[in-house]
Amino acid sequence: MRAKWTDLALEAQGSAPVESERLPCGIERTVVRITTHEAQQELGRPMGTYVTLSCPQTMTIALDMRRALSCELARAIAEMLPAGAKTVLVTGLGNRSVTPDALGPRTVERVLVTRHMDGCLPDDVAKRLSSVCALAPGVLGVTGIETAEVLRGMTGHVQPDAVIAVDALAARSSGRICSTIQIADTGIAPGSGVGNHRKALTRQTLGVPVIAVGVPMVVYASTIASDAIGSLVRADGGSEDDEEKLASCVSKVVSEQLGDLIVTPREVDALVERMAGVLAQGINMALHPLLEADEIEQMMAQ
Numbered sequence: 001m002r003a004k005w006t007d008l009a010l011e012a013q014g015s016a017p018v019e020s021e022r023l024p025c026g027i028e029r030t031v032v033r034i035t036t037h038e039a040q041q042e043l044g045r046p047m048g049t050y051v052t053l054s055c056p057q058t059m060t061i062a063l064d065m066r067r068a069l070s071c072e073l074a075r076a077i078a079e080m081l082p083a084g085a086k087t088v089l090v091t092g093l094g095n096r097s098v099t100p101d102a103l104g105p106r107t108v109e110r111v112l113v114t115r116h117m118d119g120c121l122p123d124d125v126a127k128r129l130s131s132v133c134a135l136a137p138g139v140l141g142v143t144g145i146e147t148a149e150v151l152r153g154m155t156g157h158v159q160p161d162a163v164i165a166v167d168a169l170a171a172r173s174s175g176r177i178c179s180t181i182q183i184a185d186t187g188i189a190p191g192s193g194v195g196n197h198r199k200a201l202t203r204q205t206l207g208v209p210v211i212a213v214g215v216p217m218v219v220y221a222s223t224i225a226s227d228a229i230g231s232l233v234r235a236d237g238g239s240e241d242d243e244e245k246l247a248s249c250v251s252k253v254v255s256e257q258l259g260d261l262i263v264t265p266r267e268v269d270a271l272v273e274r275m276a277g278v279l280a281q282g283i284n285m286a287l288h289p290l291l292e293a294d295e296i297e298q299m300m301a302q
Contacts, residue, residue: 006170006171007169007171008052009052010050014039016032016034016043017035018030019033025064027053027054028053029052031050031051034047046187048185049184050183052181053069053180053182054176054179054181055180069181073183073286074282077213077283078289080183080185081161082209084161087132087159089132089154089164090108090133090134090287091154091163092105092135092166093166094168095138095139095141095142096138097142100168101217103167103272107283110276110284111132111283111284112296113133127290129288130288148200151206152207155206160208162210163201164213166213166283168214169215169216170217170262171216177218178216178274181213183211187200187206188212213279219262222261229246233246281296
């Protein structure tokens, strides 16, 4: 039973120190730092820094909010990139044929790749570009190859200074679907959010720093049921113990009847496209800081 599972460090923060601020643009920026082995065991996550950007959940985020999210994402990535990084590999994790899991591949399609342009651009343009390459390696069930194996081969050949891995996540709260971005300097375990654990992508496995960028796209049905029961118990004046017992019972019944059923919004197609654009723009701004946003858009359109 995975009713309480979440990929977001913010939702499982425990006793880890948290820094939170409300930005003028309306985005809430939260930083969770896991610095001890005790906190690592409590949260079930590796030591490192987890930055969360949250905005109000709506089906259509205003253009100004999208731009602000991209700018804040770029700032968070830039802070985690190793100093003097010259080449970065961006990888989109997930199955492009399954819409809630297609965020990574669709983001990579919009990343401005430049590694192959060496010597092909005017000097005034080339000196403002970084070396960026991108890959969507697919999933084990389609390729028969572990994502970690593919990326180990790629990093060994390309020898990037860092890897940025984009993936869809699972959240504890349905209100975080497509309204929250998590950036972590700890790497990522593909498929962990839906109980499909694969070999982790970390500095230890790939040999270079791995920055994970993810957006919650699903929640567990058992989590929703538990939350609903908890709300009813609180409304009737029940104790926390009553709430926990009933929620656990309902969660167990739902899991036994439906298994690890996950839920995603019916507008998931539009939501994935929207967030892929936000993530790609933020990644492009972080990796090509000398280019203006409109210049990036023009180069992508060519």
